[in-house]
Amino acid sequence: MMSAELTVLTLAGLLQVLQFGLMSVPANVELGPGKTLSPRDRSRLGGSLEDQLSERTARLYRALNNHFEGLILFTLAVVVVTLGEASNTLTQACAWIYLAARIAYIPAYAFGLSPWRSLVWFAGFLATTVMLLTALFS
């Protein structure tokens, strides 16, 4: 039986796959395979790839990269909580808060909902930090 934290980690990994799809499908439509299948040299593209995307797709691109960062830190938190046998109601709640925040982050970024994007980002960040601190002091 997987712990709640590991279940959430799996779901967060699948969320990243979903985010990749959300970004790459419109990006390929907008840029065309001539650019996306190329080695993406600046000389060939005429600048950076992100600059040539539509506003919404560029936001989804930034949201994807932001989740890579958040996911690495969250993975570490899940690992130390699990292997340190520090799992409790608080760490399980934090894991679910992290996932909920990262799901909400995508539309918040895509639709430019300010300051909600920053607030849900912070909720996920804080939940991860609490998990790390719990593992350390349990």
Add this chain to the structure above:
Amino acid sequence: MFGDELTILGLYGLLVVATLLAQATGAMGQLGMGYLLSSRDEGRTAAGMAARLERALANSVTAMALFAPAVLILEARDGFTPLTLACAQIFLLARVVYLPSYAFGVTGLRSLAWSGGFFATVALYFIGLA
């Protein structure tokens, strides 16, 4: 219970958290809270120390992605020894030195600290796979 290497992994996670907070504070000062809360469509870039903290953060995340699996391999194989503990301690110390040496632009020391962390991580892989 925590093995000591796992404590170091947890501490390193908190160091990355601290790096991120420092980077965000610098970006707030230069780019403004209004811009940070917006969708950042303009692609404004920071300069000076705030930009160095941005690069330090990106580098710290890369180091974390490399260090964490090495510790996990050792944990899963019961491979912790005094040598692996020393490597993990060197890694953490090097990364603690790396951050201010990047922020304040101490050429030489930053690269030295980076190398210390990098080769300590590589050593953990060799020990884990041996």
